Amino acid sequence: MPGSPPDTDAPEILVIGAGPAGLTAATYLARFRRRVLVADGGSPRACWIPVSHNMPGFPQGITGDAILRRMTEQAQEYGAVIEPGAVGALSRDDEGFTARLNGREVRTRAVLLATGVVDHHPDLPGVERAIERALVRICPICDGYEATDKAVAVIGRDAKGVREAAFLRTYSDRVTLIHVGASDALGPDGELERLGIELIRAPIDNVRLDGDRVTALSWGGAFRAFDIVYSALGTSPNAGLAQAVGAATGDDGRLVVDGRQRTSVPGLYAAGDVVRGLNQIAVAAAEAAIGATAIHNDLREADGLMAR
Numbered sequence: 001m002p003g004s005p006p007d008t009d010a011p012e013i014l015v016i017g018a019g020p021a022g023l024t025a026a027t028y029l030a031r032f033r034r035r036v037l038v039a040d041g042g043s044p045r046a047c048w049i050p051v052s053h054n055m056p057g058f059p060q061g062i063t064g065d066a067i068l069r070r071m072t073e074q075a076q077e078y079g080a081v082i083e084p085g086a087v088g089a090l091s092r093d094d095e096g097f098t099a100r101l102n103g104r105e106v107r108t109r110a111v112l113l114a115t116g117v118v119d120h121h122p123d124l125p126g127v128e129r130a131i132e133r134a135l136v137r138i139c140p141i142c143d144g145y146e147a148t149d150k151a152v153a154v155i156g157r158d159a160k161g162v163r164e165a166a167f168l169r170t171y172s173d174r175v176t177l178i179h180v181g182a183s184d185a186l187g188p189d190g191e192l193e194r195l196g197i198e199l200i201r202a203p204i205d206n207v208r209l210d211g212d213r214v215t216a217l218s219w220g221g222a223f224r225a226f227d228i229v230y231s232a233l234g235t236s237p238n239a240g241l242a243q244a245v246g247a248a249t250g251d252d253g254r255l256v257v258d259g260r261q262r263t264s265v266p267g268l269y270a271a272g273d274v275v276r277g278l279n280q281i282a283v284a285a286a287e288a289a290i291g292a293t294a295i296h297n298d299l300r301e302a303d304g305l306m307a308r
Contacts, residue, residue, distance in 0.1 A: 008035075009035075010035070010106075010107060010108075011035045011036060011037035011081070011106065011108050012034050012035045012036070012108060012109050012110070012299070013029055013034055013035070013036045013037070013108055013109065013110045013111070013112065013295055014036075014037050014038075014039065014087075014097065014099055014106060014108040014110075014111045014112075015029070015036060015037070015038045015039070015111075015112045015114060016038075016039050016041075016087050016090075016099070016111065016112070016113050016114065016115055016241065017038075017039070017040075017041060017044065017113065017114030017115045017116060017238075017272070017274075018038050018039075018040035018041070018042075018044060018068075018072070018082060018114075019044030019045065019046050019068070019114060019116055019272060019273075019284070020044075020046055020067065020068070020071060020272065020281045020284045020285055020288075021114035021116075021271040021272030021273075021284035021285065021287060021288040022038055022040075022044075022112070022114035022271075022272070022288070023038070023068070023071035023072055023074070023075050023288075024071065024271075024284070024285040024288035024289060024292075025112050025114060025271060025288035025289075025291060025292040026038045026075040026080035026082070027071070027074050027075045027078060027080065028288065028289055028292035028293065028296075029080070029292045029295065029296065030075060030078035030079045030080040031078050032292070032293075032296040034295075034296060034299075035079075036079075036080045036081070037080075037081045037082075037083060037106065037108070038075065038080060038081065038082040038083065039083060039085055039086065039087050039099070039101055040082050040083060040084050040085065041085070041086040041087070041115075042084065042086070044068065044116060045116055045117070045119065045273065046064040046067055046068055046281065047064050047065055047068060048064060048131055048132070048138075049063060049064030049067070049142075050063065050064070050131075050132060050133065050134040051063055051134070052064065052067065052142065052143075052281065053143065053145065053146070054142060054143075054145075054280075054282075055067060055281060055282070056282060067281065083101065083102070085101050085102040086101075087099045087100060087101050087241060088100040088101070089241075089244070090111065090241040090242075090244055090245055091244070091245060092245045092246075092265065092267070092268070095107070096108055096109045096110070096267065097109075097110070097111045097245075097267065097268070099111070109267065109299060110267045110268070110269065110295050110298070110299065111267065111268050111269070112261075112269040112270065112271060112288070112291055112292065112295060113239075113241065113242055113255065113263075113268065113269070113270040113271075113274060114270070114271050114272045114274065114284070114288065115237075115238035115239070115241065115272075115274045116237075116238055116272055116273040116274055117235035117236060117237045117238060117254075117273045117274060117279070118235060118236045118238065119138050119231070119233075119235050120231070120233040120234050120235060120236070121136075121138075121231060121233070122136070122155050122180075122204065122231050122233060124136070124204060124207040127207070129209075130207070130209060130214065130229075133209070133212075134146075134228075135209060135212070135213075135214045135228065135229065136214065136229045136230075136231060137228060137229070137230050137231070138230070138231050139279065140164055140167050140168050140230055141167075141278070141279075141280065142280070144167065144168055144170060144171050145171065146228075147168060147171045147172055147227070147228050148171045148172060149171070149172055149174075150171075150172055150174070150227035150228055151172070151174045151176075151225070151226045151227045151228075152168050152171075152172050152174060152175045152176070152226065152227065152228050152229075152230065153175075153176045153177075153178055153214070153224075153226040153228070153229045153230070154168065154175065154176070154177050154178065154229075154230045154232050155178050155180060155204065155229065155230065155231050155232060155233065156177055156178070156179055156180070156181065156232040156233065157179065157180050157181025157182075157185065157233060158181050158185040158234075159185065159186070159187050160232050160233075160234055161177055161179060161181075161232040161233075162177065162186060162187055162191065162192065162197075163232075164230060164232040165177040165192070165195075165197045165232075166195050166197065168230065169195055169196060169197065173196060175196070175197050175198070176197070176198040176199075176200060176226070177192060177197050177198070177199050177200070178200045178202070178204060179199060179200065179201050180202075180203050180204065183201065186199075208223065210225075212227075213225050213226065213227060214226050214227070214228070214229045235273070235279075236253065237249075237252070237253045237254045237255070237273070237274050238274055239253055239254065239255055239274055242255055242263060242265070242268065242270065242274075245265050245268060246264070246265055247263040247264055247265045247268055247270075248263065248264040250276050252276065254273075254274060254275055254276040255270045255274055255275050255276070256276065257269070257270055257275050257276075257291075259290075260290060260291065260293075260294035261275070261287055261288075261290050261291030261294060262291075262294060262298075267298075269291040269294065269295055270291070271284060271287035271288040271290070271291045272284035272287060272288065275287060
């Protein structure tokens with residue numbers, strides 16, 4: 001890893017992404033007295049959360065916006081600089097990394113990617129508003145508890161839909177899988193019946209939000225009412241910047257990291273949903289803490305400041 005940059009006002013570390021992972025990393029790095037710049041591309045997945053009930057330390061729940069606001073204030077309190085704007089390009093040479101941000105080049109010694117994933121939302125009218133109202137949900141691990149004893153529909157097109165419907169049977173015996181994909185993508189015959197999951201094979205033509213219920217037109221011109229609808233249509237990782245500098249990805253397109261959140265590219269680290277693993281705020285924050293600490297120690301070692 002290269003030596004210290006001559007410009008003591010320039011950032012040493014660039015964090016790309018201002019969701020829970022990026023903001024946690026920024027707080028740790030700033031408390032390590034590192035000069036850290038966070039590129040905030042806007043609208044992280046956490047801002048979609050109506051109320052999180054499994055965020056540690058908030059027994060009454062907390063909104064996604066409040067989580068992000070608190071994390072932003074905490075990072076800035078210790079001197080992290082958060083700049084709105086998306087990184088348009090990233091390159092690496094023997095001296096470190098160059099990022100294109102808001103029309104200028106930013107040189108840093110290390111980069112932590114916290115770029116997350118993009119959800120594949122169902123093609124339904126008003127789906128964004130339905131997600132904000134917690135009528136259409138995207139994470140049964142996050143909020144499956146709130147589906148207890150309710151009528152639940154899962155929209156899926158492959159085995160992921162089957163797996164999420166099976167997971168939701170933890171909470172309700174009224175789970176319906178609305179399968180919009182190929183018939184051979186459902187897996188072994190008889191599995192849904194064995195698990196007590198109703199199957200509807202039909203595209204969804206319309207959605208109606210009546211108060212606190214979802215009514216979806218899916219077959220035969222009839223409306224069917226559900227308390228909660230889950231989308232199990234998957235995600236796409238935002239790993240393009242990492243791939244541009246040669247970072248390895250897994251079969252699902254997410255970044256492969258070691259136990260210290262290092263990617264296959266020296267000086268490039270990653271944390272949060274863009275890394276293979278469980279998409280949870282607590283996990284993202286933990287990975288960010290590990291990655292930030294590794295960055296600090298790796299730079300100290302490069303500068304000859306580690307005890308032998």
